[in-house]
Amino acid sequence: MNTPQPSLGDQQEMSFIDHLEVLRWHIIRAAIAVVVFTLAAFLAKDFLFHDLILGPSRADFWTYRMFNQVGEWLGAPGLRMDRPTFDLQNRQMSGQLTMHISTSFVVGLSLAFPYTFWEIWRFIKPGLYPHERANSRGAVFFVSVLFVLGLLFGYFIAAPLSINFLASYQLDPTIENQIDLQSYISTLTTMSLSCALVFELPMIVFFLAKAGLVTPEIMRVYRKHAIVVILILAAIITPPDVTAQIIVTIPVILLYELSITIARVVGRNNTARLNAQLAENNHVA
Known part of the structure; x- marks a missing residue:
């Protein structure tokens, strides 16, 4: 199944169909990784749901305990986060099975992301010039690290803050929060994956700068605008706190x-x- 990677010279002779064949095998291997991680997540049902997915719904979740301790150390009771007051409910006959499958797929896709990106990079890399390959060394590592950091930030910080606020918000004390399972999992996964993508900003800027589409001068000029956009995004994905x-x-x-x-x-x-290229051309001339 491991198809040999053609060199740059070989790729120049490859037809469009040959490129599609190489790409097809990269996609197949990436898809296999997603399926393997999805099956592993599906089989680890107890850990996946009781410990991971439903963790932010319990009082002993790490984030709540950490905020409470920091609030005590700083003497800031405003940082205290109590257990979210809501009950999870499933309202469809096949709801739990459907959520089991879909959540396993999302987790499998997230776990397989570093390998998937590596497969995509293996397809792109042979078509780059030597200096482009040298300047892009470590791209897979940094993209993967930023994705994982963003995922952890979303799961442990952004998602619990949103869940805690939304589940505790009441129009009237007589109204009970009975949250649908799908709504809860959707909030958790959306927050976590959104942060994972936002944390890729440095790598996105890196590739845009390589292409000459972004310069530090432009980013400095629009720094204030960027901060406003960031504040708006933070207000959207977090509770109004x-x-x-x-x-x-x-x-x-x-x-x-x-x-x-x-x-x-x-x-x-x-x-x-x-x-350096200009100096070399002038020397040759």
């Missing part, structure tokens, strides 16, 4: 500042390479 919005906003702003540094380094390297 200032503390929660600040907790979510700070890492994203730091990622933006890191992206400016990355764009500056990429621009400096591009300029040095162009100067």
Whole structure:
């Protein structure tokens, strides 16, 4: 099943059909990884749902205990987070089975993301020039690390904050919160995956800077606009609580500042390479 990777020279001779055949095997291997992780998640039902998915619905969840301890240390009772007051319910005959399958797939897709991206990168890499391959070294590692960090941030910080607030919000004390299972899992997975994608900002800026579409000067000029957009996004994905919005906003702003540094380094390297090429051309001439 492992098809040999053609060199750059070989790829120049490859037809469109040959490229599709190579791409097909990369997609097949990535799909197999997703299926394997999905089956593993499906079989680990007790851990997947009792410990992982339903963790933020219990009082002993790590995030709630951490916020309570920090609130005690700082003498800030506003940081305290009590157990969300709601009951989960399934209202469809096949609801639990359907959620078991769909949630297992989402978890399998998330776990297989690093390998899937590596397969995509293996298809793209042979078509790059030597200096592009050298400048892109470690792309798979950093994309995977940022994805995992974003996923953990979403699961342990953003999602619990939203779940805790939304489940505790009441129009009237006589109204009980009986949350549908699908709604709860959708909130948890959406928050976690959204943060995982947002944390890819530095790598997105890296590739855009390599293509000459983004410069550090542009990012500095629009820094204030970016901060406003970040605040709006934080307000959308978090409850209308200032503390929660600040907790979510700070890492994203730091990622933006890191992206400016990355764009500056990429621009400096591009300029040095162009100067070296000009000097070599002048020397030859």
